[in-house]
Amino acid sequence: MKAGEAPRSGRASRAGFGASEARGPIIDQEGREIPPESLHDGFREFRFDFANPFSERLTREERLVRLEAIARLLDVAFIVPGTKIRYGIDGLIGLIPVVGDIITTAISLWLVREARALGAPWHITARMLGNVALDGVVGMVPLAGDAFDVMFRANMRNARLLRLWMEKEKQR
Secondary structure: OOOOOOOOOOOOOOOOOOHHHOOOOEEOOOOOEEOHHHHOOOOOOOOOOOOOOOOOOOOHHHHHHHHHHHHHHHHOOEEOOOOOOEEOHHHHHOOOOOHHHHHHHHHHHHHHHHHHHOOOOHHHHHHHHHHHHHHHHHHOOOOHHHHHHHHHOHHHHHHHHHHHHHHHHHHO
C-alpha cells in the first residue's frame, strides 16, 4: 500500500474497483441521491416485509378488493377468442409441467394466508385450503389438469367465500 492511499476493501465489485474507490453520487432506483454516511451502517433503511409484500395500510374492504382482483387475474382475466371460456394466468402458468402448478398453488396459498390475516374463521380457511389442494393436486395431471384449472377456478371460489363471510360479519 502506498502512502496516502486508502485501504482497499477485501471485496471488489464487477467493475474492478472497491467501494472506497467509487466515484460520484450513489443513486437509488427512484433517482434520488443516497448520502454516503447513511451507508456506513449497512442497509438499515432498507426494509421489506417478506411476510406481507403489500404492507401499506389498507382497510379490510380494500384488502378484500385487492384479493378479488388477484383472483380474477389468476382465474378469469382472458377469454378464448370466439368462445365464452375464460381463463387466467393460473391456467397459463399451469401449462409448465410441475413447476407451474407449484407456483400457482403457492400464490393461491398466499391468498388463503391473507384471508386468515383478515380474520376469516378456521372453517372458511379450511374450505379455501380444500379448494387450493384440489386445484393443485388435479392440476398436476397433464392436459386434463390444465382443463380442470380453467374450469374449477379455485381462487374465484375462495374470493367469493371470503366476500360472503365479510358481508355476514357486517350484518352482525
